[in-house]
Amino acid sequence: MKKREQMKARVDALREQLLEPLLSRFPRILPTAPDSAARYALFSALMWFAIWILIAATTAIKLVFPEFIDQFGFMSYGRMRQAETNVLNWGVLFMGAVGAAFAIVPRVCQVRLWSERIGAQIVIGLNQVVLAGTVLVFLGRTQGISGMEWPWPVDIALVAIMVGVLQVLMATVMRRGEERLNAPARHLIAAFHVLPITYAVANFSTPFFYGVKQTYFSGLAAAGFLLAMSLVGVGSSLFVLPRATGNPIFSDRLSTFGWGLMLFILPWLGLTQRILGPAQDWVETLGITFAIAALIPASFVVTNVIATARGGGGKDPAVKFMVGATVIWGLALAQLLAGSFRHTAAIVGATWWNESIRTAFLGAFGLWLVGLMYHLIPRIRGRALRAPAMVNLHFWIGTVGVVIAWLSLALAGVVQGYLLRVGAETGGEVAVGEGWLRISAAVQPMLVGRLAAGVFVFTGIVLLLYNVQRTLAEGSEIEPEPVVAPREPAAVGGRT
Amino acid sequence: MRNERGALHVAVVAGVTVAAMAMVVLLGIVMPLTDPAVGSEAAGAPLAYTEQQVDGRKITIREGCFTCHTRTVRDAVGDEPYGPMSLPGDYFNEAPGLMGLDRVGPDLTCIGDRQGDVDALVKHLRNPGSVRAGSTMPSYAYLSSSELRAVATYLTALTCGEAE
Numbered sequence: 001m002k003k004r005e006q007m008k009a010r011v012d013a014l015r016e017q018l019l020e021p022l023l024s025r026f027p028r029i030l031p032t033a034p035d036s037a038a039r040y041a042l043f044s045a046l047m048w049f050a051i052w053i054l055i056a057a058t059t060a061i062k063l064v065f066p067e068f069i070d071q072f073g074f075m076s077y078g079r080m081r082q083a084e085t086n087v088l089n090w091g092v093l094f095m096g097a098v099g100a101a102f103a104i105v106p107r108v109c110q111v112r113l114w115s116e117r118i119g120a121q122i123v124i125g126l127n128q129v130v131l132a133g134t135v136l137v138f139l140g141r142t143q144g145i146s147g148m149e150w151p152w153p154v155d156i157a158l159v160a161i162m163v164g165v166l167q168v169l170m171a172t173v174m175r176r177g178e179e180r181l182n183a184p185a186r187h188l189i190a191a192f193h194v195l196p197i198t199y200a201v202a203n204f205s206t207p208f209f210y211g212v213k214q215t216y217f218s219g220l221a222a223a224g225f226l227l228a229m230s231l232v233g234v235g236s237s238l239f240v241l242p243r244a245t246g247n248p249i250f251s252d253r254l255s256t257f258g259w260g261l262m263l264f265i266l267p268w269l270g271l272t273q274r275i276l277g278p279a280q281d282w283v284e285t286l287g288i289t290f291a292i293a294a295l296i297p298a299s300f301v302v303t304n305v306i307a308t309a310r311g312g313g314g315k316d317p318a319v320k321f322m323v324g325a326t327v328i329w330g331l332a333l334a335q336l337l338a339g340s341f342r343h344t345a346a347i348v349g350a351t352w353w354n355e356s357i358r359t360a361f362l363g364a365f366g367l368w369l370v371g372l373m374y375h376l377i378p379r380i381r382g383r384a385l386r387a388p389a390m391v392n393l394h395f396w397i398g399t400v401g402v403v404i405a406w407l408s409l410a411l412a413g414v415v416q417g418y419l420l421r422v423g424a425e426t427g428g429e430v431a432v433g434e435g436w437l438r439i440s441a442a443v444q445p446m447l448v449g450r451l452a453a454g455v456f457v458f459t460g461i462v463l464l465l466y467n468v469q470r471t472l473a474e475g476s477e478i479e480p481e482p483v484v485a486p487r488e489p490a491a492v493g494g495r496t
Numbered sequence: 497m498r499n500e501r502g503a504l505h506v507a508v509v510a511g512v513t514v515a516a517m518a519m520v521v522l523l524g525i526v527m528p529l530t531d532p533a534v535g536s537e538a539a540g541a542p543l544a545y546t547e548q549q550v551d552g553r554k555i556t557i558r559e560g561c562f563t564c565h566t567r568t569v570r571d572a573v574g575d576e577p578y579g580p581m582s583l584p585g586d587y588f589n590e591a592p593g594l595m596g597l598d599r600v601g602p603d604l605t606c607i608g609d610r611q612g613d614v615d616a617l618v619k620h621l622r623n624p625g626s627v628r629a630g631s632t633m634p635s636y637a638y639l640s641s642s643e644l645r646a647v648a649t650y651l652t653a654l655t656c657g658e659a660e
Contacts, residue, residue, distance in 0.1 A: 063600070066625070066634045077634050078560020140558035144592040173506050186509050193513040201521055211587025212534045215595060216525045224517075263516040268524055273597065276570040278540075278582045283528045346572035354598040416599070420574030431577035432610055436602045440632045 023117065029124060030117045034483045035380045037119025037168075041099030042373055042380075044127050046468060048091030053461050055084045060451045064444070074138045082149045083137045088362060089225060090158070091130040094195075096369040097232040098123060098165050101188045103376050104239045105169055106483045108185045109176030113483070114168050122164045129157045145214065147222045148203055155203040162196040177484065183255040187235025190263060191228040198224020198267065212278050219270025226361060227266040230329060233368035234258070237305050237322040240375045244319050245312025250304050258300035265293045269336065273354075275345035284342075291337040302330040317391035321371025324399050325364045328406075332360035335410065347421055352443060353413025356406055363402030370398065370464060377468055383475030387467050394463045401456030408449035415442050533584065540585020541657050545650070552650025555643055557594070559636065565604045566596035567654070579606035579656040601633055608655035617648035 023030050031037075061068050062077045069075045106113045113119055133150040136142075142149045150158070169192055173185060181189075202221035206214050234255075242249055249255060271287025305326040312319045336357050339348045378385050385391065419439050423430030430438050528534070545553065556562075569578045582605060587593045611617060619626070621644050624633035636644065 062634065063632065066632050070634045071638060073559070073638050076559060076636070076638070078563050081563040082560050140560075142557060142560065144557035144562060144594060146562065146597050170506070170510075181506055181509060189506070189509055190513040193510055194517060197514070197517040197521075201525075207591070209529070210589055210591035211593045212584040213529055214591065214593055216528055220520065220525060223520075260512060263513055264519070267517065267520040271524060274568070274570075274595065276572050277568055277595070278584050278587065280528060280531055280533045283524075283531075286524065346570075346574065349570060349572065350566055350568070350575075350597070350599050350603075352598060352600075413598075417574060420577075421572075424573050424576045429577075431574070432602050434628060437628060437630050441630065444632075 029120065031120055032116050034112060034116070035103060035480075036116045037113060037123060038099050038103035038376070039380055040120050040123040041095055041102060041126075042377060044123060045092050045096035045099060045369065046373070046465060048087055048095060048130065049461055050465060052084065052087045052092050053458050055080055055087060057454055057458060059084050060447075060454045063447050064451055073140065079138055079140060079142075082142055083134050085147075086137060086149060087130065087134055088366075090126075090133070093229055093362070093365050093369065095123070095126060095130070096372070097191065097229065098126065099376075100232055100236050100369070100372055101165065101169055101192060103380065104184050104236065105172055105188055107481075107485075108178065108182055108239060109173055110178045110484050111172060111176045114171035114175065118164070119168050122161055122168065125157070125164070126161045129154060129161055132157070143206070145206065145218050147218050147225075148206065150203075152203070152207070155199070159196055159200045159203075162192065162199065166192045166196060183249055183252060183259070184235045184239035186256070186259055187231045187238065190259065191231035191235065194224055194231065194263070194267070195228040198228075215274055215277070215279060216271075216283075219273050220267065221270070222273065223267045223270035226269065227262065229361075229365045230262060230266060231259070233325060233329065233365055234262075234301050234305070236368055236372045237326055238308070240316075240318050240322055240372060241305065241308040241312065244316030244375065245309055246315070247308055247310065247312065250307035250310075254300050254304045258297045258304060261293075261297035261300065265290050265297060269294060272336065272340040275340055275342060275349055288340050288342075291340045294333050295337065298330040298333040302326055316375065317385075317388055317395070318371040318375035320392070320395045321367050321374065324395065325367035325371065328360055328367065328399075328402065329364035332357055332364060332406075335360060339413075347417035348413045349417070351413040351416040351420075352409045352446070353417070356409030356413055359402070359409055360406045363406060367398060367402065370394070370460075373464070373468070378471060378475070378478070379481040381472060381475075382478055382480035383471050384478050385467065386470035386475045390463050390467050394460045394467075397456045397463075398460035401453045401460065403453075404456070405450045405453035408446040408453065412443040412446035412450075415446070538584040538588075540583030540588070542585060542588035543590075543653060543655075545653055548646050549650040549653045552643075552646035552648070555639070555647050556650065557592070559639075561604075562592075562594045562596045564596075564600035564633075565602070566599050567593070567603065567605050568595040569603060569605050575603070578603040579609065604651065604654055606654065606656040608652045612652050614645065614648045614652060617651055618644045621647060 058069070059077060059080050062080070073079070102113055102119050133154040136151060136154065137149055141151050143151060169189055173181065173189060198220050202217040202224070205217050209217065238249055238255060241247070268287060268290035271283055272291050275284050275288070306323060309319050309323045338344060339353050339357065374385065374391050416439055419430050419442055422428070423435065429435035569575045569580065569582045571581050621636045623635050623637060624631040
């Protein structure tokens with residue numbers, strides 16, 4: 001035992017003498033200050049937000065005006081659409097989730113992040129991975145599967161990043177000062193277990209399968225991402241709401257059940273992607289069954305979040321974002337179920353309806369992330385928000401934008417599906433050839449509505465970037481929130 | 497499950513998560529995969545491509561055609577004009593299957609039966625608006641003539657084997 005102590009002292013001394021002077025020469029890429037890794041991730045997510053909204057705006061314009069910048073291959077709709085999805089999924093939402101985990105898990109566990117240096121390196125690596133994948137998709141190097149476009153070298157790097165995040169989080173949790181592992185930590189840790197497993201299984205299996213068999217894997221990848229981001233969003237809500245409103249979490253038991261049921265039900269939703277498709281009927285029935293069951297965790301989570309937020313709407317700008325995002329998320333699960341029954345899927349399947357569900361989910365994840373940013377950035381950087389009134393404005397135009405885009409695409413899906421069905425029943429030519437022009441003309445107003453909604457979302461992100469920039473430049477100094485704080489009874493625990 | 501103070505263990509949290517993922521991989525992927533309905537005895541007719549058509553297929557993947565065009569005819573009334581319902585065997589050796597998720601343009605499963613003329617397809621790809629006024633399909637004029645030809649011959653190979 002004594003020998004071990006001596007060894008440990010020796011290693012520490014060597015580390016102090018040799019390694020530390022070397023590492024501290026690079027304070028910007030190897031920072032040690034608290035919250036450095038979280039700060040890197042949140043600001044990287046902000047940067048990718050700005051890039052994403054430009055790509056998304058271009059694709060939305062191209063759908064209404066197809067001649068808009070069609071001279072270059074890398075600006076063609078097919079490539080930009082894939083780049084848009086991937087920048088949003090990995091550059092914005094996953095990056096933001098990493099930032100959320102690096103900031104929230106240490107706070108709720110009352111321990112410093114295991115290693116700020118390694119965390120910061122992981123964030124820098126993730127930026128490079130997203131950049132590489134996006135450039136490759138723009139160059140046309142795609143796997144050709146919706147939701148898993150990136151080629152395998154990028155996938156390997158991304159899985160390595162995910163495992164790195166998981167390692168940092170688990171090492172942090174294992175050293176926690178709080179004995180309780182409370183709701184936000186539970187959700188975030190689960191999210192970072194789900195993502196590497198589903199992503200690696202799906203992406204590394206596809207080369208060995210073809211046709212229908214590949215669709216099981218692409219469904220798993222999509223559902224795994226949905227589940228992981230839902231867990232991150234709900235975890236952020238359960239972290240932000242008690243701190244912002246002063247209420248304890250409404251019910252810890254409800255959050256535990258919601259968490260576990262989400263884990264066991266949401267990963268199956270990938271099987272609902274191709275109802276009435278070439279896959280076996282029993283697989284589709286399995287998917288529909290779990291889509292029905294998904295309403296149970298959805299109702300648990302929405303109840304818990306709304307009840308935790310009660311009376312707190314005006315206390316912190318982040319509260320509205322969290323509640324709005326949770327409600328949109330729950331309704332999106334209901335919409336997914338509505339379109340999954342075979343009778344409804346016969347009409348809305350393989351139409352804009354799918355895009356509308358995706359818009360709702362990604363809008364909810366985006367609102368969760370934005371709310372978390374408004375809550376965390378002032379506390380991490382030690383600057384008061386420069387324009388709190390602008391946050392309220394951002395909430396309203398952001399939510400209205402997401403809801404308009406969501407509803408107009410859902411309407412477009414229903415119109416498209418009914419036109420196809422009526423055309424097939426009456427023998428009218430709408431499915432093929434000249435006939436399709438009637439469908440594109442019919443959904444055009446809805447696509448214009450989506451473009452208008454995009455203007456709202458765009459303005460919201462400009463407000464966010466402006467507000468953060470002003471806050472950093474001239475916000476009044478406040479005490480940065482320490483990671484390991486004196487006990488805050490409202491922040492942890494709750495009724496069980 | 498819980499320690500003496502009633503708190504969940506980290507190992508329980510991680511274990512529940514991994515168990516949920518293992519269950520979905522086993523029942524949602526391994527079981528459907530090993531089902532004979534999608535195995536070698538599955539119904540359907542795989543397509544055969546020439547070398548030029550294989551090149552064309554690669555270009556359609558590169559340009560992301562699957563983001564707007566599906567290649568799957570579902571078991572629904574609205575899909576009947578696109579041809580016979582797609583079967584698992586139709587996608588043998590199609591990696592990726594290019595089934596797509598939603599239709600911004602028409603389904604392409606049986607496009608070869610509807611339009612077998614390579615020159616007309618090339619003209620359409622080069623400037624869709626000139627062939628169908630009001631089309632929302634973007635122009636692919638930036639592709640070279642040989643690339644456009646390869647794509648067009650690939651499209652003519654997408655037939656459903658119906659004697660018409």
